[in-house]
Amino acid sequence: MSLRLRLGLVAAAAAGTASRLLGRGNGVAIAGRVLVAVAPSALRELAAGRRIVLVSGTNGKTSTTGLLASLLAPLGPVSTNGTGANLTGGIAAALAARPRAQTVALEVDEMHLPLMLDALQPQAVLLLNLSRDQLHRTQEVRVIANRWREALDRHPEVHAIIDYEDPFLAYVTQAHERTTRLGFGFRTHLDAACCPGCSHPLTWQPPRYHCAQCGLGGRSVHRTEQAAGAVERNAALAREAARWMGVADPPVDRTRDRVASLRLAGRDLHLRLVKNPASWTEALAHLPAGPVVLAVNARGVDGRDTSWLWDVDYTPLRGHDVVVTGERRLDAAYRIGVAGVPHRVAADLEQAVAALPSDQAITVLMSYTAYIAVAS
Amino acid sequence: MTRSIEIVVVHPELLGTYGDGGNAEVLSHRARLAGVDAVVHPVAHTEPLPSGADVYCIGGGEDVAQIACVQALRGRGADTLAAAMARGAQVLAICAGLQILGDVFPGSRGEPVEGLSLLPVTTHRGVERLIGEIAMRSPLTGTMLTGFENHRGITELRDGLQPLGSMTLGNGNGIGAVDGVVTDSVIGTYMHGPALARNPELADVILRRLGIDTTAVHDDAAVAFAAERRAVASSMAAQQQRRGRRGPSARQW
Structure with a gap:
């Protein structure tokens, strides 16, 4: 040292x-x-001689990295940034905290992945998904995909593990020989009307998207797994990464969602962070029975524009007792009203909870700043 | 409900992924409140545009999708839109959708791309992306319209074409302190995504132009939402004025 x-x-x-x-x-x-x-040079020094997997993507980084770290435990002590601190500072701190742990699983912010590939020289990179986050905050999905692809070009030695059903990841690894492609069955992608590579409109027909111009989507996958949603997909990808790192038979386990529990006014709340159209759609599609609170903010990291509210299908909310709150509750209330979902509006979380029956656990879907305000 | 209107959403898989689908939903929602049925018909770029619709909604999107959309519309699609405009059908054009109706718009690297030339409008690329809340006084509605802009286009109107409104906050067209465009058959704007959700009176203008009486339409949630956004925009504009600056438009161009 x-x-x-x-x-x-x-x-x-x-x-x-x-x-x-x-x-x-x-x-x-x-x-x-x-x-x-x-x-x-701290990052380079701290990373030297260790076996590292980087995890990145728009959604599911924190929970998937947590699962991967636990799957890697049979290999010995694991260094990881479990708190979601995924920029240079958090990564350096995670590496410094357990300098003797030979195995490392790190969540990396999308825009920082190229930098970390250069600095840490990881063995593998696990790429979960790429979709629109907040347009005014991150750049267009295409820009990130291009940066990832350039970074992998510089590091042909790094093994990539990807979900091939995501055309952006297929594009990122199109020329990257060391890639394990998992398939999960046909699903569409909100931001991939056009080929991420050549801009030709993609054909979206089962069994998979396909680009008639450059052939993207035409490769066979190494394995197809059943997955009902992002939670199962990310778990399968984490298992594949653990296997690749040398864990003989990683157990089937679920990722731990970014869910926090809270007791408020005598009621049990299950808080769930939802931050972009993809994660809202995912959360609504897997909604547990019982009342639901939607808490919508639009501060800095949430994205100051609420247009995305109109890209989400709210029909799964029908039949639930629904209360809308958060700083942009009027945006959300009008949106779900037009979607035909009966609801009430409350000024804050306490009043939202008070408006609901007390005998059932309440699911609270919250944008980032609303979530951080109560869950940390 | 005896009458029914047809709302075509033009190639939404290419243009219209930033909540633009909301405009057709709001139009049909308010049409129903006015006692008129509405059918929303999303038309993919692989299908021909129907020629008899009442409203054509064209949304926003990123550069490559915008170019793919204009390529799909060239020829027959543009003829359908021109005929629709001539017979008094309504076209709602948001952001990239507004740009493609003009003669030229910027491609991914700022290069000029030929538009559909349905309006005497020219767009070139500005120096930076214009992002944020916008508001304008609109003679068309007699109210303040509010929205969110997120684009890099500078759009010039020619031949005495009228804008949708005069800016009180933000940039809009990025030149002349105005936003969008209004003709008898087109409403275009840089208020991106679900612009009609925040401005129900603009939705009602479109419905009235189709001969629908909107006087009985009441929707408290829409009124409350629009009023809140107007209040926010007014206080943002006042704050900027106190700091002694207008939107970045004057400085840039």
């Missing part, structure tokens, strides 16, 4: 402690940022 890295680790620990004492969060991200500022 270099002197600079040792200095960096001491400074980082101090910054993290200071941040915690000042009540500014758990200090992970700031500690990592200080570390990289003091020792710019």
Whole structure:
């Protein structure tokens, strides 16, 4: 370990402690940022000699990385960024926290994946999905796909594990020889009307999308698995990654959703983070029985534009007792009203909960800032 | 309900993935409240556009989809739209949808791409993406319209073509402090996605142009939503004025 890295680790620990004492969060991200500022080569040094899997995608990163880390346990201690701190700071902090753990599973922000491929020299990269997040925040899906593809071009040695039903991932790995392609059966993609590679309109017909111009979608997959939704797909992808890392027979386990439980006014709430059309659609399609609260905000990280509300199918809400709240409750209330879903509107979560019967657990679907306000 | 209107959503798999589908939903919702039935008919780019519809909704989308859409519409599709405009059918054109109705619009690298030339409108690429809440005073509705813009187009209207409104917040067309375009048969705007959801009175203009009486239409949820967005836009505009600056449009162009 270099002197600079040792200095960096001491400074980082101090910054993290200071941040915690000042009540500014758990200090992970700031500690990592200080570390990289003091020792710019920290990531490379901390990663050297370890076997690393990076996990990225628009949705499901945190829960899938958590599952993968637990599946990798038979190989020995595992270093991971379990809190969802997926930028440079959080990743450096995770690597520094357990420097002796030889096996590493790291969640990486989509825009940071190329940088991390260069800096960490991982063995494998697990790519879950790519879809529109908040347009004003991240760039178009196509831009991210191109950056990923360029990064993989620079690293032909890295093994990629992907969901081939996602045309963006098929495009990212189109020329990448070391790729394991899993199939999950036909499903459509909201943002892939046109081929991510050549822009020709894609043909969306079972068994799979296909580009008549460049042939994207025409390869055979290594295996097709049954999956009812994103939770099962991500679990299958995590198992494949664990297998590839050397775990003989990884158990069938579900990813742990980003779900928190909360007791409020004598009621049990199951909070679920939903942050873009794909995750709302997924959450609504797998809604448990019982009343539902929708909490919609539109601050910075949520995306300041609520247009996406009109891209989601709300028919699964019919038959549920529904209350709409959050700072943009009027946007959401009008939207689901036009969709023919009876509902009430409440000023805040407490009032929303009070409006519902007390004998059943309540599912609360929340945009990011609404979720963070109560779940952390 | 004796009467029924047909609303065609033009190639939604290409243009219309940012909530644009909401416009057809809002139109049919309010038509039903006015006692008129409505059929929403999404038409994929592999199918011909029906020639007898009452409303054609063209949405927004990213560059490559916009070019694929204009290619699909060239020829027969453009003729269908021109004939529809001539017989008094209504075209609602959002963002990229507005751009393709003009003579030229910017492609992925800013290169000029030939539009459908249904309106004397030209779009070129601006220096940066214009993103945020927008608001305008519209002579068409006599109200303040609000929306969210997210585009990089600078759209010039020629031959005395009228805009939809005068900006009180944000950029719109990015030139002349106005947004969109209005003719007897076209309403175009940079209020992207479900613009009619936030502006029910604009939906009613389209319905009235089809001869539907909207005086009895009441929808409290729509009124509350539109009013809240207008209040937010007004306070944002006032805040900007206090800081002594207008939208970035004047500075850029």
